[in-house]
Amino acid sequence: MARQHKRDSQLTPERIIEAALRIADAEADLDRLTVRRLAADLGIGTMTLYSYFRSKDEILDGMADHVLGRMKLPGGTDAGPAAALRAVGYAFLEMMREHPSAVRLLATRVTDSRTALRGAMEAVLRRLVDSGIPGPVAVRCYGFLITYAIGFVTYQTPRQWGHEAGQSGTEQRRQRSHFYAGLPIEDFPLLVSLADEVAELASDARFADGLESYIDSVVRTLETHPAR
Incomplete structure (x- = not known):
């Protein structure tokens, strides 16, 4: 007792x-x-x-x-919108990796908590606005970045060969590529011929590809229509 x-x-x-x-x-x-x-x-x-x-x-x-109230953004001052978008994108990714349950929480719950709103919304929007992104655009960027991270982490989590580093990750990706290459070529000609590339679909490099494409699009829009 x-x-x-x-x-x-x-x-x-x-x-x-x-x-x-x-x-x-x-x-x-x-x-x-x-x-x-x-x-x-x-x-x-x-x-x-x-x-x-x-x-x-x-x-x-x-x-x-x-989870949301303690989201960590990298310190320092961003050198423009691209750097701020990149910092936020990777911050969302790391938050969801640290707490995989955050993906399900975000997908199933809406929080009105001031702690959560301050950490994962107000602070993020402030980072984007302070970098030179107009408020309404910053809100749209926020929406894309968080849903992009949720989708990517959801896809990558059961495919750890995409994230696993070092020799173990290399071996897992080799085995996955071998699986695709071993499929019947008459039924899966593209999967067989592109086995190495398909095995990289869940890799961090593919997350970076999508993020950088989005950043380029936003920056071009801001340059063309700076007040929008």
Whole structure:
């Protein structure tokens, strides 16, 4: 009983949210995060957990606040719109990689939390506007960058050969290329002939390709119509 009391006395809402994120990130499935499982992970009873959060929805909202509110943008001053767009694009990518559950949270929940809005919206829009991007354009850029990152991370997560670095990643990509090259050529002539390129679809280089193409488009538009 004394041990249980000590455990409970060390419990905080922040510790509960961190445990929930740990479980959700490992599973990459919010459905597997249950109140009972979270309580067991923390070594407490479910009723104790409910004294901090009234429902699983409140826990999910707390997770979104934690991830979005602590989104990190690289420091320093951007040398124009292109640098700011690049910084934001990679910040979204890193946030979702650090917490894979963020993709599902963003896809299933809308938060009105001021903490989340300040960290993942206000700060991002400020970065873009301060770089010289007009407000309305900055909002559209925000929308593209976050949805692009969500889509890419969703595609890459089960295809870790695209992100895995070093010798292990090289070997995984070789094996994937070998799989495509081994398909019946009469049915898959393009996949066979382009096996190496197809194996790179989930690579960070392809994320960079898309991001840079978008940046080029925005910069050209700003140069042509600077007030838009």
